[in-house]
Amino acid sequence: MGQPDGRRSRRTGAARRIYLDLREQIGAGVYAPGDRLPSSRALAEELGVSRTTVTAAFDQLVSEGYVTSRQGSASIVTDMARPGTLHGRHAEHRLEWPLSDYAVRLMELPIRYAERRKALEFDFRYGDIAAADFPTLLWRRAMNAALLRRRDSLSYEHPAGSAALRQQLQGYLWRGRGIRCDVDQIIVVSGSQQALDLCARVLVNIGDRVILEEPCYAMARNVMAAAGADIVAVSCDNSGLLVGELPHREKSVLAFVTPSHQFPLGGVLPQSRRDALLQWAYSVGAYIVEDDYDGEYRYDVKPIPPLFQSDRERVIYVGTVSKTLSPALRLGYLIVPRPLIDVFTRCKQLADRHSPSLEQEALAILLEAGSYERHVRKMRRSNAERRAALIAALTSCFGEKIDIVGTSAGLHVVVWFRGIGARHEARLIEAARAAGIGIYPVSPLYLARKPDVAGLVLGYAALTPDELRRGAEKLASTIYSFAPFPRNENRG
Numbered sequence: 001m002g003q004p005d006g007r008r009s010r011r012t013g014a015a016r017r018i019y020l021d022l023r024e025q026i027g028a029g030v031y032a033p034g035d036r037l038p039s040s041r042a043l044a045e046e047l048g049v050s051r052t053t054v055t056a057a058f059d060q061l062v063s064e065g066y067v068t069s070r071q072g073s074a075s076i077v078t079d080m081a082r083p084g085t086l087h088g089r090h091a092e093h094r095l096e097w098p099l100s101d102y103a104v105r106l107m108e109l110p111i112r113y114a115e116r117r118k119a120l121e122f123d124f125r126y127g128d129i130a131a132a133d134f135p136t137l138l139w140r141r142a143m144n145a146a147l148l149r150r151r152d153s154l155s156y157e158h159p160a161g162s163a164a165l166r167q168q169l170q171g172y173l174w175r176g177r178g179i180r181c182d183v184d185q186i187i188v189v190s191g192s193q194q195a196l197d198l199c200a201r202v203l204v205n206i207g208d209r210v211i212l213e214e215p216c217y218a219m220a221r222n223v224m225a226a227a228g229a230d231i232v233a234v235s236c237d238n239s240g241l242l243v244g245e246l247p248h249r250e251k252s253v254l255a256f257v258t259p260s261h262q263f264p265l266g267g268v269l270p271q272s273r274r275d276a277l278l279q280w281a282y283s284v285g286a287y288i289v290e291d292d293y294d295g296e297y298r299y300d301v302k303p304i305p306p307l308f309q310s311d312r313e314r315v316i317y318v319g320t321v322s323k324t325l326s327p328a329l330r331l332g333y334l335i336v337p338r339p340l341i342d343v344f345t346r347c348k349q350l351a352d353r354h355s356p357s358l359e360q361e362a363l364a365i366l367l368e369a370g371s372y373e374r375h376v377r378k379m380r381r382s383n384a385e386r387r388a389a390l391i392a393a394l395t396s397c398f399g400e401k402i403d404i405v406g407t408s409a410g411l412h413v414v415v416w417f418r419g420i421g422a423r424h425e426a427r428l429i430e431a432a433r434a435a436g437i438g439i440y441p442v443s444p445l446y447l448a449r450k451p452d453v454a455g456l457v458l459g460y461a462a463l464t465p466d467e468l469r470r471g472a473e474k475l476a477s478t479i480y481s482f483a484p485f486p487r488n489e490n491r492g
Contacts, residue, residue, distance in 0.1 A: 014049050018057035026066055026077055036074040037067060101206075106226045110218075110444075122471030123438035126264070126412040126459030127327070133382065133461075134326055135375050139362060142371075146361035154357075159349035161188025161333070162360035168367035169333055176373070177295060178305045179317065181335050187344050190355045192293055192320040192332040196220050196256070198347050199289050199316060200227040202340065203254050211255035213241055215445035217263045217291070220256050229254075233447040236262055238405050240269035243276040252286040259307055260295045264414055264445055264457045266406015274307055281314045287337075288315045294323045296376050299384050300408040313337050321363065323411060323461070324376050329359055383411060389465035390458065393472035398479075411461040414442055420454040420482070428454060428482055435478045437471060 025031055037043075040058060044051040058075055061067045069075040099107070160166070166186045173179040189195045196219070204210060206228035212221055214233035224231055232252070235242045240262045246255075257277070259269035269277075281288050290307045308317040320332035336344050348354070366372040391407060394415060403416040420428065425441040432439045442455035460468055 015053045015056035015060075018043070018047065018049070018054060019060045022057065022061060023064075023066060026061075031077045033077050033079045035077045037077065039074065101228070102226060105228060109222045109225055111222055120433070120438045121436035122467060122474060123462065124456075124458040124460070124471065125438050125440060125462065126457045127322075128459055128462040129323060129326065129411070130462045130464075133379060135371070138366060138371050138375070139325075142362035142365040143358060145365050146358045149361060150358065157354045157357050157360075159187075159354045160184070160345045161186070161355060162357065162364060165360045165364040165367075166333075168364045172367055172373070173319070173335070176376075177292070177303075177309075179309050179335065181308075181312070182338075184341055185335050185338065187334045187336060187341075187348055188355050188360060189332045189334055189348065190330040190352060191322060191327065192291060192318050193219055193223075194348075194351065195318045195320075195332055195334045196223045196289070196291070198334070198344055198351065199254065199256075199287075200224055200229070201347050201351075202343055203287055204229050205253075208254075209247070209250060209252040211246060211252055211286070212447070213257060213262060214447055214449060215264060215442060216256070216447065217258070217293075218445055220291070221447065224254075224256070231447065233449075235449065236265055236267060238265060238267050240265075240267035240273065241277065243273045243280065246277075246280050248280070248283065250284075252284045254287050254289060255281065256289045256291065257307075258291045258293065260292050260303070261297075261406070261410040263291075263293065264406065264412065264442055266408065266410060266412075266414060268304060268409060271304060274304070274310065278307070278311050278314065281311075286314070289318060290315050291318045293318070293320060294410045295319070296324055297380055297383055297411060298409050299387060308335060316340070324372075324379060325363075329363075331355060331359055331363060383461055385465055386460045386463065386468055387413075390460045390468045390472060393469045397472055397476035412457055412459040415456045415458055416451075417454045417456075417479070420479075422451050422454050424482075425454045428479065431482055432475060432478050435474060437475050437478060439475065 022031075022037065031037060037058070038046075040051050040054040044054045047054070058067070058069060062069050062075070065078060067075045067077055163183075165188060166183045169186055169188075170181065170183050173181065189198065200223050204224065204227045207230055208228075209232060210224045210229035211232050211234055212224065214235045216233065221231065232247055234245050240259055241257055255277070257269070259274060259277075261268065277288065280286070288307060288311075292306060295303075295306070306315075306317060308315040314337070316337070317335040318332065319335075321329060322332070325331075334344065363372070366375075387407065390413065391404060394402060394404060398417075401418055403418070405414050405416070407413050422443055425443055429439055429441060439456050439458065442457050443450050445457075463471060
């Protein structure tokens with residue numbers, strides 16, 4: 001029996017993408033004449049497709065003369081496939097005209113796409129949250145109600161977002177974060193990433209000075225680099241941005257900060273530094289972009305009011321539901337100073353008209369009923385338990401050989417390994433992945449002043465307390481077998 005057209009089409013599309021990718025790598029010299037291509041079995045497993053799909057891609061390469069293949073042997077790149085020999089119809093992906101300066105800067109950035117990853121037994125990827133935590137029944141009911149409310153109109157919406165959601169967010173932000181703002185200052189966006197992109201588009205010209213934390217959220221840095229900003233990285237300690245190191249002599253247009261929970265080190269910026277940061281912003285004419293990416297999660301500290309509450313003229317507040325509901329929803333929001341309302345709204349309209357309407361209405365319904373805040377309180381308790389389990393397990397396994405920072409808030413911690421130099425991070429991560437453990441280095445989040453010792457950003461919101469304990473123990477076994485790290489005979 002033949003396959004349904006849809007399935008055949010998807011398989012054909014995947015095979016063509018694999019064929020084009022391999023052909024491009026051959027043309028660029030990644031695979032030189034005489035080199036073996038990965039086996040169809042290994043490539044299928046790595047890409048998460050069927051072996052038949054990969055074989056179809058290989059067959060196309062063979063038919064065009066790029067590789068030779070015999071039954072039961074590897075596929076070998078031919079002499080025809082030397083770099084620079086692609087021509088005619090095989091040059092379809094070559095650029096006939098130059099890219100924009102923005103596109104050139106963009107292509108130079110180390111941006112990776114989110115892809116389906118090979119399943120790991122224990123994955124400490126930061127930013128992930130447990131699928132089981134999503135309030136499926138509540139969300140389904142809210143979506144059904146939203147659809148019924150809007151059954152007579154499914155047209156384009158106001159670019160700033162649903163009026164119902166913005167009104168509900170106004171009340172929620174006052175109750176939960178102490179923020180007082182008007183409804184029209186709130187602009188709903190497709191996640192905090194779009195909020196940062198809008199800030200760059202509206203406020204940053206090529207060559208403008210932008211202040212970033214060191215270390216910093218990589219995608220914020222990429223946004224500013226793509227915009228052509230002159231980036232100045234200002235160091236952070238365990239209490240956040242070192243405000244005294246801010247440049248005062250030249251104009252800056254923007255400073256991106258995470259004062260409620262510095263990413264990734266986890267510091268909470270003291271009030272004295274907040275006051276100094278605001279004074280600096282006025283002195284150099286800069287706006288402050290305050291990213292409150294996981295402000296709902298506080299454990300051992302009393303929350304300090306957001307910067308926006310202290311100054312509504314220079315601070316742009318960024319919030320999201322990615323850490324409370326799901327990053328898949330792509331729902332976030334900006335609160336902007338009054339003079340910026342119109343320009344941000346117009347920029348949002350040009351970017352994507354408006355964020356998804358039904359999802360906005362569903363979130364408004366959850367906020368109106370109090371269901372969202374009950375869910376947040378539940379998640380705060382669950383993640384406090386996870387946090388305690390991870391810290392206890394790491395302490396038991398490693399003792400004084402590690403320093404754990406950023407534990408008072410958020411959904412991740414940073415672990416510094418005293419006995420391992422930063423140069424060993426890549427080998428350590430590779431060894432852990434071979435053991436089924438996903439760990440992620442902190443060093444790529446630094447722009448200039450790289451750390452001397454190995455550090456990991458360990459997320460805990462996607463694992464159960466038991467998984468966190470077992471994952472930490474297995475990680476310890478991997479690390480204690482790692483040559484640069486001396487075994488602790490008294491651990492546990």
